[in-house]
Amino acid sequence: MVQTVKTQALDSAIEGDGSPAISLDAVSKVFGHAGDATHALDRVSLDVARGQFVCLIGASGCGKSTLLNLVAGLDQPTSGTVTVRAKRTSLMFQESALFPWLTASGNIDLALRLDNVPRSDRKDRVHELLELVHLEDFGDKRPHELSGGMRQRTALARALAQQADVLLMDEPFGALDAMTRDLLHDELEALWTRTGLTVLFVTHNVREAVRLGNRVVLLTSRPGRIAQEYPVASGRPRRIDSSQVAELAATITDRLREEVRRHGDPRS
């Protein structure tokens, strides 16, 4: 009961004032010490509105994953502030990060257990979550018995188990084959449309970013700065092979290549 009241209070606090779910204000992150320090992020400012789907894109070393770790609270910025206004934040990795000694159901159940969901409610919740990712027949399989795509869907169900309203995704489909990835794009889009989650999605695949995001944010490499933002106007559901997606992806790719060339030029 106390839990419910607290959540409702939080709801109104969060949704009432229209403030963004994620705010980064002049965030810098430096690794190493003076002399050979790496500026992973340099004064990055970014707002993600509630319910928005934002994709971060950039070449290697642009600090995409660093940024996600900061938002997830797994790391602290060197300077600047990170504000996350969420009941709960979830993070999905490129590898599913499922616990190999537990079945698909067991992994989801553990998330619920750590969220203090009573045992009597957990079984039904696990089933609901498996249904959400269309894996209700595979609950008793262990991660190594599932395909890469099924593992990521299980990881998605586990991430959603704790009723997170902000979902951070670190190249979650990067290791999947194209066919599976396309289907998971459809699934994620449908899920996002239904639930109103706020999603911050990191990828190095430009088409994927345009396929999924409301906004695509392009980061430069070393130091990681925001180079440009692209709103994605095309309606949903989208297709990765639609001409609108292809056109915007081409523009972004050109800009990205320009960035990469800058690093190959010895005079710069």
Place this chain on the structure above:
Amino acid sequence: MATLEAELAGLDALELSVPPRKSRASRTWTTIWPKLGAIAIALLLWQLIVWSGWKPTYLLPGPVAVFQTLFDHLGDYVSAAAVTLQRAAIGFAVALVTGTLVGALVTKSRILRSAVGSMITGLMTMPSIAWFPAAIILFGLKESAILFVIVIGAAPSIANGFIAGVDNTPPLLVRAARMLGAKGFTAFRLVVLPAALPTYIGGLKQGWAFAWRSLLAGELLVLIAGKESLGRDLDTARQFGDYKAVYATMIVILVIGILVDSLVFGQVERRIRRRYGLVDAAATD
């Protein structure tokens, strides 16, 4: 939406189709025949050495004569083995508790780790037989002297297995656990311990080998009056010049060591590795 569901289900079905596994009998046979073959070759080599006349047969009897002795006195060997195995079980159990406790303390404390961490590995390089003079001085010619050496021989492997298992927990799983809200002891119990299990079992297996070796060395050196054991039998047989019995006892010691290793620890290890997906299910024996 319905299309998406159908497509996902189709893809899942395609990706999970695995070739049918061979029958249990045929798998067992595949496992066993190389082992039987190796034993046959070893016995044959033994017999060839005997036939070569390198040593007179009263010093090096052939396998047939040795197995004859073994079966003639099977009852004696069984009762001696029972005494030895009881010591092994007690010693290993104490080593298990000690090693696990030490391992747990070392993983939890930075100071202990730098103080004791390398010493544990150092202890493992100490031949167990070198402990016996001290053990006899401290405990006398008693069970406790043997027990002491078993524990000091086996516990470091077990502690090391525990420490290595905890240290090698994939950082990704630790991050995932943190994102799910597991902290401190909860994270340790629900994520780190299960992740450490395969390596820990490996440590137990190695600990068993050390315990068995220490025990037999102990039974040869620490002769406790009136108590027959495998080590004692071995020594008595040598002193009385009953060389067939020497070889027969050696075979019993070897067979018990191998059986416990493969049937107890090997089985547990294989089951856990398969469960964790650490082996290709189709390729396991």
